[in-house]
Each structure stands twice: as structure tokens, then as C-alpha cells.
Amino acid sequence: MIRKIDMELAKKVFEISGQNVYLCYQCGKCSAGCPVATEMDLLPNQIIHMVQIGNEKALEAKSIWICATCFTCSVRCPRGLDVAKVMEALRLIILRRGIYKLDLRKIKDIDKYPQIALVGASRKLTG
């Protein structure tokens, strides 16, 4: 029997980012070049694969918040998949539920950071 895969998550990602995750053939180029892959619990290509098969655990991964949107994966993907946009879509699914990953009140010595760091973090990690 052929099991049907759940495409809901992939559809949602497509709606938000315009990226078709089924382009990915799992070569792993994105993970090989990712500068923060060592800090991630799931590698970028694993995240993509989870979205392909509709595994909602992709949304619980720390990786999507560690991704700093440096676009290395996006310029290198041989299939033209914009991986950074997929990561952003996964973040936005969470953020649009009203769940934020950064509380500026809890940051120590907030005045030592340049604005560019604070605004960037707020825009990526809160809604």
C-alpha cells in the first residue's frame, strides 16, 4: 500500500514564501555551507525533508531560530530553492500564532548593543 503524504505543511510554506519544497532532492549543499549548522539541532536539508513529508516537528526545531538569513544556502541550491525563504516561512508560522522567541526586557545590558542588532533580532524573533 502506498501511504499518502501529508502536504499541508508544504502548502502552508508555499503560501507564505512562494517556495516549492518538493524541488529539493536532498543533496545537502545547504547544510554543507551553512555557517551556523554546528549550532543547529536539525540541519537545513533535514528541515526541508520534514516539510516535504509533512512532519510538524520541523516547527519545533531550534534551527529555524538560529538561521541568521545569510542566504548562503539560497545562492548555492542547485535546484533553485530559496532555503532562507523556507526558514522564514516556518518562523512566520510560529510568529503569526503570537508566539515570540525574544523578550527584550530580559536582555542584560541592552544599551551596549547597537540598534542594528536589536532591530534585526526584534524583526526576526518577534511578530
Add this chain to the structure above:
Amino acid sequence: MKKFMYMPGCSLKNYATNYEKSAIGIAKKLGIELVELERWNCCGVVYGLASDSVFHQIAAVRNLIRAQETSKNLGNNKLVTLCSMCYQVLASANHRIKNDEQALEALNKFMDEEEDYRGEIEVKHFLAILRDEIGFDKIKEKIVRPLKNLNIAPYYGCVLVRPKEAAIDDPEDPIILETLIETIGGNPIYWPFRTDCCGSYNVVSNQDIVKKRVWNLIKPIRDEVDIIITVCPLCKFNLDLGIDFAKKEYYIKNIPVLYFTEILAYALGLDEYLDSSIINLLENMIKKEEVKTHVP
């Protein structure tokens, strides 16, 4: 004097004042005037990637509308930025709405108190202006204090060369900063990680990532490098933080991180636009190199 519109962005007005000051000095010396936009606002630092919403483009497009208003009197549609984050956000937003009529219409309707944006502004980074409008060979003629024998590592960071539609040079193998270093008489060293990310805004939420990241970046060049030059105030902040960490943890030597405009201003002899600490630093370094290479 050719006039260009100029958008400083938030960090240049207090964290990175040296960057702005030296750039303005260079522009004057090379015969261009940077006309600061009136009532500019924060560009948003990171480009919103969602294609189902234009919410994150509002800040950038508002600046582009400001530029459109200014360009009428100036007769030049080029908007110059120094911060590479501002550059990427404005250039990417501009690229998107030029190719997405629906998004442009939605934004124009949302900001009905402003005039409609027509997509005529061209966003340029200051480095690209130096290369395309002035030319590095012209700059070379004006160099009075070459940074002889200094090993300078160029750090591009991510957003100046990526994504492709907003890149000022090749995303994988850029050469513009190396050319600049050669122009001012320095010795550009090959740095495989020059376009790798420094960890960016992770510095706020997870500083350890940035410290480890920067240590890994500087590992291959830590002995031979004299100065690292950068284009982005956030890269500078992160590199300083990571180098401090590596000094304590791995006993590396101090590596000063400067903006590319600071070494260029020094080479052009623009002392009045530089901090005295930077002039001293560079003078001492050049003297040290002279002693090293001196043959009696």
C-alpha cells in the same frame, strides 16, 4: 560636484559615527556630495522574505518615497547607503516591488498619505559608487599615505553580496574590497571565510553562537592579519566581540576591526575626518612594517 542622495540608517548616527564621518570626507575629496534624505526612517535591518505580505516592506518603501521626493530637485535617482543592512533591505524591497505590481499597489494604497512610489529609484552601496562612478584608478591617483605592506583582510559579511538580486559583486567570489585594498597600497590577504555570516542578530538572543562563529572565521588568518576591514556596523560589533572572546580564550593577538572608509580616508590623508586613535593605530602599524622590512 555630483550630488547623490544618502540614507544613513540608525547605527551610523550613534554607534558607527566614524564610518559616516570618514565616508563623507572621502566623498568630498573625490568630488561627490552625499545629500542626506530628509525625514528618513529605520529601514527595518532585515528584509522581510514573506511573499504573502508586504508588511515588512513598508519601512523600506517609505524611505524610497522620501528618495523619490528628493530626487526631483537633485536630478539624480541614485540613493547611496553605507550600512550594508540598509543596502540589502532597500535594494531587495526595490527589486521586489519593481517586479510585483500587486505588492506596489498594496503599499501605495496603504501609505495613502504619501505620494505613490513609482519604482524609479536606484539603490547603490557607497562601495559600488567608488567603483562605478569614480573608479579605483582615479582614487589611486589621490592616495598620499599608502598602507604599505599591511596585511588587510576584507570582510564582506552576508548581505552585501547576497541574495543575488541585491548583490554588489559575485556572491561566492567577490573582489571589490580586495581591489580597494590594493588601490590604497595594502596587501589583501586571501580569506576563505570573507563572505561567511558572523551570526548577525543572534548576538542579542544567543551570544555564544556569535563568539564561536567569529573565532572560526578568524582562525585561518589570525597570525598573518594586521587589520580586518568591514562594511557593516553589525559585523564590526560581532567581530569585536568575537575577537575579545578569542583573545581571552585562545590567546590570539589583538586584531583591530575598521570600516573600509576609515583606511581609505587615512590613505587619502583626510585626518580631519578620522579619530586620532585610528590615525595613531595605522601610523604605528605602518612604522612597524617599515622596521620589519628595513634592509640596512
